[in-house]
Amino acid sequence: MANNVKAMFEAEFDKSIKLLTAMSRDAHLHELMAKAVYQSVTALRSGRKLLFAGNGGSAADAQHWAGELVSRFYYDRPGLPAIALTTDTSIITAVGNDYGYDYVFARQVEALGQAGDVLVAISTSGNSRNVVSAIEAARAKEMIVIGFTGQSGGKMAELCDTCFRVPSAETPRIQEGHEALGHLLCALIEAEIFPRGD
Numbered sequence: 578m579a580n581n582v583k584a585m586f587e588a589e590f591d592k593s594i595k596l597l598t599a600m601s602r603d604a605h606l607h608e609l610m611a612k613a614v615y616q617s618v619t620a621l622r623s624g625r626k627l628l629f630a631g632n633g634g635s636a637a638d639a640q641h642w643a644g645e646l647v648s649r650f651y652y653d654r655p656g657l658p659a660i661a662l663t664t665d666t667s668i669i670t671a672v673g674n675d676y677g678y679d680y681v682f683a684r685q686v687e688a689l690g691q692a693g694d695v696l697v698a699i700s701t702s703g704n705s706r707n708v709v710s711a712i713e714a715a716r717a718k719e720m721i722v723i724g725f726t727g728q729s730g731g732k733m734a735e736l737c738d739t740c741f742r743v744p745s746a747e748t749p750r751i752q753e754g755h756e757a758l759g760h761l762l763c764a765l766i767e768a769e770i771f772p773r774g775d
C-alpha cells in the first residue's frame with residue numbers, strides 16, 4: 578500500500594510538473610493569454626460582463642473564477658461583474674426538464690447575455706453538447722467566446738474567438754492546466770483594471 582501510494586504520488590506529480598513547466602514556456606499560450614486579457618478588459622471597461630460555463634470539475638472552475646472576479650484575487654478593489662451559469666439549480670432543473678440538458682447554459686446565455694459580453698466556456702473534451710450550444714448562443718448574440726479545452730480541442734476549437742488548448746489528453750491534467758490559466762487570467766484582469774501603485 579505505502580509503496581503504491583509513493584509510486585502513484587510521484588508519477589502523478591511528475592506528470593503535473595512536466596505539463597505546467599511546458600505550458601509556462603509556451604509562447605503561443607502567452608499570446609492567447611494576452612488576447613484573452615484584452616478581450617475581457619475591453620468588455621469590462623465597456624460595462625459588459627463575463628459568463629462562465631462547464632460541467633463537473635469545469636463547473637467548479639466556472640464558479641471559482643467568477644468568484645475571484647466578483648470578490649477579490651490578490652488584493653482589495655471593487656467587484657467585477659461575472660456570473661457562473663452552473664449555480665442556480667432552479668434554472669438548471671427547469672431548463673433541463675423542459676428543454677433538455679443540452680440547453681442548460683445556452684438558455685441562460687440567451688436570457689442574460691448581451692453583445693460584447695464574454696462567455697468563458699470550459700470543457701476538457703471540447704465536445705460537451707451543453708457547452709457547445711452555449712458557445713453557439715453566445716456567437717448569435719455577438720458575444721466574445723474564450724474557451725478552455727484539451728489538446729484535441731474538440732468541437733470547441735473552431736467556435737471560440739480565443740481557445741486555450743492544454744497540451745494533454747488526460748482529463749485531470751487538462752483541468753490542472755485550466756486552473757493555472759484561469760487563475761492567471763483573473764490576476765491579469767485585476768492588475769489591468771485596478772493597477773496597484775506599488
Ligand SMILES: O=C(CO)[C@@H](O)[C@H](O)[C@H](O)[C@H](O)COP(=O)(O)O
Pocket residue numbers: 632633634635699700701702703704705708748749752
Ligand atoms: O472532474 C472531473 C474529472 O476530473 C469530472 O467531473 C468531469 O469534469 C466530468 O466528467 C465532465 O462531465 C467532463 O466534461 P468535459 O470536460 O468533457 O466537458
Ligand SMILES: [Zn+2]
Pocket residue numbers: 634749752
Ligand atoms: Zn475532477
